[in-house]
Amino acid sequence: MELRDVIQKRASVRHFNSDAVPEEHLREMVRLAGLAPSVNNSQPWKFIVITNRELLRKMADTVHSAVETRIPICDNEAEKHARAQVEWFSTFFGEAPAVIAVAQCPYTAIVDSALEHSNMTHEDINALRGHPDIESVGAAVEHIILAAVDMGYGACWLSGPLIARESLEEQLGLCDSWCLAAMVAVGKPEHDVLQKEKKPIEEIFELRS
Ligand SMILES: Cc1cc2nc3c(=O)[nH]c(=O)nc-3n(C[C@H](O)[C@H](O)[C@H](O)COP(=O)(O)O)c2cc1C
Numbered sequence: 001m002e003l004r005d006v007i008q009k010r011a012s013v014r015h016f017n018s019d020a021v022p023e024e025h026l027r028e029m030v031r032l033a034g035l036a037p038s039v040n041n042s043q044p045w046k047f048i049v050i051t052n053r054e055l056l057r058k059m060a061d062t063v064h065s066a067v068e069t070r071i072p073i074c075d076n077e078a079e080k081h082a083r084a085q086v087e088w089f090s091t092f093f094g095e096a097p098a099v100i101a102v103a104q105c106p107y108t109a110i111v112d113s114a115l116e117h118s119n120m121t122h123e124d125i126n127a128l129r130g131h132p133d134i135e136s137v138g139a140a141v142e143h144i145i146l147a148a149v150d151m152g153y154g155a156c157w158l159s160g161p162l163i164a165r166e167s168l169e170e171q172l173g174l175c176d177s178w179c180l181a182a183m184v185a186v187g188k189p190e191h192d193v194l195q196k197e198k199k200p201i202e203e204i205f206e207l208r209s
Helices: 003-009 023-033 053-070 077-095 110-114 122-130 132-150 160-172
Strands: 045-050 098-102 154-158 179-187
Touching: 003 132, 023 045, 023 098, 045 053, 045 110, 045 132, 053 077, 077 098, 077 154, 077 160, 077 179, 098 132, 110 122, 110 179, 132 179, 160 179
Parallel strands: none
Antiparallel strands: 045 098, 098 179, 154 179
């Protein structure tokens, strides 16, 4: 597919049919994710691909419990609805054919070596520069999603499950300085999903010529 068609076709998919995603397709999505730009080409990522049903359900159960614990149940109908939505958006991945967990490690920027004689830390600089480590991971996630669409799959970017980040990191065997940054659910869409309405170009384009 043409890149522009892929971008125009992409929409978050949360309902999948039961078709498995072959390992070579998942591998290709991760290969393409690894080609994303990253701060100082640090490539501060690794990708854990989960197709094991038992593990996915266990992870979703863990997130479910974290939502139960952390988000109080209230009487207000609107708040109840919002809570139910958060719960669904954070746990539907348990039934997805495949989930790609994106793990992030700290990076050392070129600018860090110039910091020795300043009073700024790596974290200060990272915040000042808009968290380029997180931006890098975001670029890789978008590569996964566009690759999935190009290969005939649907996908959804997930940050909701991170409400149970520490437990998920444990279940995925992430240790040392690796942390879970995002997840992507992948599979064949159960039905066609239209792209949501986006802001018109007039609203988002500014030219200073
Ligand atoms: C950083 C990020 C985190 C997201 N986290 C979730 C999530 O936890 N659960 C979910 O169902 N969708 C999640 N989404 C998908 C958004 O809800 C979706 O992109 C948005 O509603 C626009 O719809 P579209 O992707 O179909 O254009 C996330 C998207 C981004 C970029």
